[in-house]
Amino acid sequence: MRCLKFINCLIILFITINSLHAQSGMTGLFNPVDSVGLYQMNIDVETFHFSGLLLVKRLNDSTIRLVMNSEMGPKLLDMELYPSRYKLHYAFPKVNHKRFLKTLYDDFGTLFQVRIRNKNLSVEHSQNGYSTTYSPGKKTQIIYTADSLSNLFTSGRVMEGTSVSSKFLYVFEEGTSNISFMKLEHLPFTMIISLTRL
Template sequence: MRYLLLSSCLIILAGCSSVYKNLQPATGNINYIQKFKPDFKNTLYKAEIDVVGHHLSGLLLIKTLPDSSIRMVFSNEIGFKFFDFEFRLNGGFKVLYVIKQMGKKPVIKTLKKDFELILLLERDTQNAYLRKDDNSMYYIFPKEKGSFCYITDLNGTEMKAMEISSPHKPIVLAIMKNYTSDIPDTIGITHTNFNFIIGLKKIER
């Protein structure tokens, strides 16, 4: 599964412009991108993660709690937890549990950003802006170093890709495909500068 997702991400990356300043100016509502925000009430995925030289497979549960915070719990099939993260409504993030191999600050920071990207938790729209080319619309949210970018077709009917970029190039590419009831069936996250891959396939329950 992870190799299929990696191939899909690289194909999309080849077609995405990362030099946003060279795109055409566009007008529209920056908050329109929120229509693609997944509605993870209580969703279970088969997960495969390659990180820091380790390949981990198991189940990833994404659950929205009554206070609208989101829990992500990754464990193997017999219930041994790899990590348990909480994303809070006010933008807070808490590590409730993580195994030693994944407990390094750079790894946790990377996972946090990756999941914030696919959860569409971007809240700062003050400096956000729109760009376009002949095929796509780009919803760009500047960060201290780089930006988050969500790429749709020109009509805004399909999410084509999501990027985390440095000032010069994409460093993370993500896809979410085959939405059913506002939940994507397939999610893939690929890093371009080192071996860090996340592949998720929804389990029907």
Template sequence: MSGEGSTVPPAIELTQGESSQKYNIQLDFMKHHMSGMLIVRRMPDNEIRIVASTYFGLSLFDFSLRNDQFTVNSCIEPMKKEKVLKLLEMDFRRLFLSGKDTRVKATKDSATEKRTSGKGFGKSVVYITGDTPGEPAQIKVKHPWIRLTIRLDKLSKEI
């Protein structure tokens, strides 16, 4: 598909004014396993708001992404480390904004797209599965150097 250096479209397209995108989220970080719901929305001022909470209502994190700014509105303690927050920022930028320096491959059946970016500690591999570009059914983000895996499963619009 795309080689290194070309601009890669965001994995998840967010349209301003459209309702929120909702995903089941499973986050495995070191020995911590968290699951819940991720809600993402493009605000009128072009800010992307990313909120994750458990099914019981405990907020896992609340981030704002605007151009070059990344704001941590809140975050639970196990993830409140500068390097972890930087990795999450890079992951969400790769998911919701167009980017460069990403290697893209499709599986033989073209059902899954594999995007690899970064090097060393910051290396991430993103697996995107779904029929509609910009609206994947499932996304899995893996960081090989640390034990961090994020899995997003799209929820239907009725929820």
């Protein structure tokens, strides 16, 4: 009986440590509430290229607000991202299409780790680090991979069923946990989002 209790304690301790590891991988993205990150953004969809400025403000632990601006001024998009939905504040008429907005929500929600908030996770260790898998949808899994040295998420992929629908990566300022660059690429069609922190 004592032995069983001890094993239970060990299991709980193991799960707790794994969860802490998984959460700590998010440092570098989630800054204090009300802080704003400014990024230079490039989006390529098939042959169409678009660039602009992206402002990201953390509203609380699980919500961020995104504002996209043309470099030459006018606002193109303003939306809040929640773990399972988005709220649109403004969209330039040419980008105001539900499917496109949903794709942007999925992509930025993945990159800024909003979609995985309050979701179940499982952790798998390997020689070089560990992977954390979240399931934000029935068939969707988002897998973040961290290296063992920095303990930060450096790359990942989104799975739809058994196939990879997109892959992404983070680049950090040397010796810090601050992300300087991130990129997400869809695989079934050409769509690449890249963000460079200013």
